[in-house]
Amino acid sequence: MALYELYSHPAERGYRAGLCSKAALFLLLAAALTYIPPLLVAFRSHGFWLKRSSYEEQPTVHFQHQVLLVALLGSERDGFLAWSTFPAFNRLQGDHLRVPLVSTREEDRNQDGKMDVLHFKLELPLQSTEHVVAVQLILTFSYQLHRMSTFVMQSMAFLQSSFAVPGSQLYVNGDLRLQQKQPLHYGGLDVRYNVSVINGTSPFACDYDLTHIIAAYQARNVTTILTDANPIWLVGRAAEAPFVINAVIRYPAEVISYLPGFWEMIKFAWIQYVSILLIFLWVFERIKRFVFQNQVVTTVPVTAMPQGELYKEHLS
Numbered sequence: 001m002a003l004y005e006l007y008s009h010p011a012e013r014g015y016r017a018g019l020c021s022k023a024a025l026f027l028l029l030a031a032a033l034t035y036i037p038p039l040l041v042a043f044r045s046h047g048f049w050l051k052r053s054s055y056e057e058q059p060t061v062h063f064q065h066q067v068l069l070v071a072l073l074g075s076e077r078d079g080f081l082a083w084s085t086f087p088a089f090n091r092l093q094g095d096h097l098r099v100p101l102v103s104t105r106e107e108d109r110n111q112d113g114k115m116d117v118l119h120f121k122l123e124l125p126l127q128s129t130e131h132v133v134a135v136q137l138i139l140t141f142s143y144q145l146h147r148m149s150t151f152v153m154q155s156m157a158f159l160q161s162s163f164a165v166p167g168s169q170l171y172v173n174g175d176l177r178l179q180q181k182q183p184l185h186y187g188g189l190d191v192r193y194n195v196s197v198i199n200g201t202s203p204f205a206c207d208y209d210l211t212h213i214i215a216a217y218q219a220r221n222v223t224t225i226l227t228d229a230n231p232i233w234l235v236g237r238a239a240e241a242p243f244v245i246n247a248v249i250r251y252p253a254e255v256i257s258y259l260p261g262f263w264e265m266i267k268f269a270w271i272q273y274v275s276i277l278l279i280f281l282w283v284f285e286r287i288k289r290f291v292f293q294n295q296v297v298t299t300v301p302v303t304a305m306p307q308g309e310l311y312k313e314h315l316s
Contacts, residue, residue: 015292015299023297027288034284038276042269050268052183053260060144061176061251063106063118064154068198070210071098071124071243072134074166081124081132086200089208100124100242118249123242131166132243135159136210139249140197141176143224148258149185153193155224156217157249161231168237169244174229175252181221183257186264193220 017023042048068084081098084090090097101123106115120139126132137159145151157176184190197217199207206212217223226249237243260268291297 014302016302017297017299021298023292023299026291026297030284030288034280035277038273038280041276042272045272048269048272050260050265052257053264054255054257055147056253056255057145057147058112058114058253059178059251060114060142060146062115062142063104063120064140064142065104066138066140066198066200067102067122068138068208068213069100069122069124069245070136071132072136072162074131074133081126081130083124084198084200084208086198086208088201088203091203092205092208098124114251116251118247118251120245120247120249122245124245125242126237126240128239131237133164133166134162135170135245137245137247138198138210138213139247141224143178145184145256148256149188149190151184151190151222153191153220153222154195154197155193156197157224157226158214159226159229159231159247161233163233165233165235166237167233167235167243168241169234169246171232171234172226172229172245172247172249174226174248175250176224177227177252178254178256179223179225180257183259184222186258186261193222 015023066085068086068089069082071081073079073081080096082089082093082096083098083100103121105119107117107119108114109116118139122137124132139157139159141155141157143153143155155176157174159172161170161172198213202208292299
């Protein structure tokens, strides 16, 4: 009658030795060489601790309806025209003050509850003898991030264009982009830059000087700038027609850099450590099997035991 193998299981053999034996010392050394070198290899390969990470988020941006405009005229004799939404600044301008017509509109194009683009139009009335050759414009925004830390700041878009030929209209189409000199925190509330870009209550002219405003703003670690503006300068203004600034400013999604938290650092480090440790476990498992099976160190083999690992070391 033919016989068939109906069931099988691996046999297991144990090896006994004293705690102060060479076999015990070998196992201790093998364990140290199994678990410590992978840690050193992972650490020395750089990037073991995750010091900076990033994620993508659509910011919540709102135009604050704060404007500061300086328009340079054709000659030094003509001077400049200025206007802002800050009454204190306007009082300082004297005869240079010229009140424009301003219209704004924000759109949520993808209906996600966050604004995506600002349409800004400014019409500056001019006399027939006045010609604009350069423009400096500041628009302020409320800028918020919520996915990791709650980051709230007041930011601005600065536009400056100058041309040799007097213009009738300046058209700008750009993105309001986030600039980071240092990463944000992974959690909590960050309102360190939730202060006005322009001190609109100050009666002093130095607080409205563009060099002072720009210098104070650039001292921040997190700012916004108007990028890819591609200004188009149109000429041929009719007599008594206003000078027009048309701006389309988009609020794109940003890749935010942040400092990871403790558990994220551990998770990232653990993956690297285990990936190297598996190789060491495989190698030293076969080294230990060879040493004990060939009695390189003196042990007492015991009878086969229930199914388990290929062998066990029993120290008495």
